[in-house]
Amino acid sequence: MNNAPPSVLERMLCFEVYSTEHAFSRLYKTLLAPHGLTYPQFLVLVLLWQQDDQTVNGLGVALGLESSTLTPLLKRMERTGLVARARDAEDERRVRVSLTEEGYSLQAKVKGIASCVADATGMSEEELMTVIASMKKLRGGLEASVRGGAKLPQ
Amino acid sequence: MNNAPPSVLERMLCFEVYSTEHAFSRLYKTLLAPHGLTYPQFLVLVLLWQQDDQTVNGLGVALGLESSTLTPLLKRMERTGLVARARDAEDERRVRVSLTEEGYSLQAKVKGIASCVADATGMSEEELMTVIASMKKLRGGLEASVRGGAKLPQ
DNA sequence: CCAATTTAAGTCGTGTGCGATTTAATTGCG
DNA sequence: CGCAATTAAATCGCACACGACTTAAATTGG
Numbered sequence: 001m002n003n004a005p006p007s008v009l010e011r012m013l014c015f016e017v018y019s020t021e022h023a024f025s026r027l028y029k030t031l032l033a034p035h036g037l038t039y040p041q042f043l044v045l046v047l048l049w050q051q052d053d054q055t056v057n058g059l060g061v062a063l064g065l066e067s068s069t070l071t072p073l074l075k076r077m078e079r080t081g082l083v084a085r086a087r088d089a090e091d092e093r094r095v096r097v098s099l100t101e102e103g104y105s106l107q108a109k110v111k112g113i114a115s116c117v118a119d120a121t122g123m124s125e126e127e128l129m130t131v132i133a134s135m136k137k138l139r140g141g142l143e144a145s146v147r148g149g150a151k152l153p154q
Numbered sequence: 155m156n157n158a159p160p161s162v163l164e165r166m167l168c169f170e171v172y173s174t175e176h177a178f179s180r181l182y183k184t185l186l187a188p189h190g191l192t193y194p195q196f197l198v199l200v201l202l203w204q205q206d207d208q209t210v211n212g213l214g215v216a217l218g219l220e221s222s223t224l225t226p227l228l229k230r231m232e233r234t235g236l237v238a239r240a241r242d243a244e245d246e247r248r249v250r251v252s253l254t255e256e257g258y259s260l261q262a263k264v265k266g267i268a269s270c271v272a273d274a275t276g277m278s279e280e281e282l283m284t285v286i287a288s289m290k291k292l293r294g295g296l297e298a299s300v301r302g303g304a305k306l307p308q
Numbered sequence: 309c310c311a312a313t314t315t316a317a318g319t320c321g322t323g324t325g326c327g328a329t330t331t332a333a334t335t336g337c338g
Numbered sequence: 339c340g341c342a343a344t345t346a347a348a349t350c351g352c353a354c355a356c357g358a359c360t361t362a363a364a365t366t367g368g
């Protein structure tokens with residue numbers, strides 16, 4: 001077992017979240033790569049499977065991503081035939097993103113992945129709920145701080 | 155308040171960690187940019203402030219990063235005068251990374267940042283410890299799963 | 309009604325991250 | 339000893355992710 005005293009880094013929550021996020025990414029990569037999907041692309045599909053035909057902005061708000069990140073990502077998904085992108089007739093500024101047949105049918109093929117990952121965490125359903133709540137609280141505090149114009153004292 | 159039922163995404167722990175990590179990154183960016191530092195570069199400095207003169211591999215293990223990520227990052231830090239890189243005389247395969255005077259003196263200037271971020275979380279010391287422990291457990295499970303060759307059932 | 313403002317996407321440059329591969333140094337085994 | 343296997347960095351191509359900026363469309367205020 002690991003009996004070394006925790007380093008400075010290991011006492012920083014930011015680092016624990018940082019490296020846990022990498023661990024999730026790596027696990028998803030091994031599971032999604034066979035389907036030609038990346039992890040952020042998978043998250044976009046999760047949103048579209050729940051509600052098809054969303055705007056770039058809508059997806060961005062849900063994911064917490066900028067259009068400068070989403071536009072290229074969605075273009076890659078369009079190129080691989082998972083989604084279609086079309087200007088909204090009502091408001092030509094908007095671009096609506098919708099599932100292709102292939103994007104839709106991928107749902108069945110990767111259905112098991114989320115629960116597979118949940119298993120990999122080694123946590124009970126209850127524990128998972130607790131950690132999710134912690135993350136939400138944490139994120140809320142951090143976002144409020146960024147919005148409030150975070151500054152060092154003095 | 156937010157009374158909408160949680161979407162599929164918001165019930166996925168992976169997404170909560172993903173977006174919380176982004177929130178940390180963004181907050182650190184606002185605090186570190188004035189010092190010409192990025193968040194991963196700051197993490198490297200935290201390690202070097204604790205123990206100067208480490209190998210690329212040592213930093214990589216501590217941070218959970220590959221040399222393909224660290225080498226370019228360390229070269230940027232060398233270019234901005236924060237660290238020096240030199241082949242180890244004992245073993246020419248290794249490259250040792252050490253603090254320059256400037257890299258060392260930056261510690262005083264950004265001393266307050268970690269606690270500032272801790273404040274921003276809006277969590278008590280005890281809560282922070284609990285969440286850190288959760289992340290460690292989570293990461294442990296995920297890494298074990300990746301090492302074990304994670305696969306979808308059938 | 310139209311000029312100014314706001315909003316939605318997209319573009320560009322920079323900095324991570326990783327897998328696959330390469331190069332060079334060391335180790336280890338017959 | 340000598341060569342095969344291993345190890346440490348580095349390189350390369352690709353995919354995020356963001357801030358700053360641009361473009362075009364819609365809204366608003368006078």
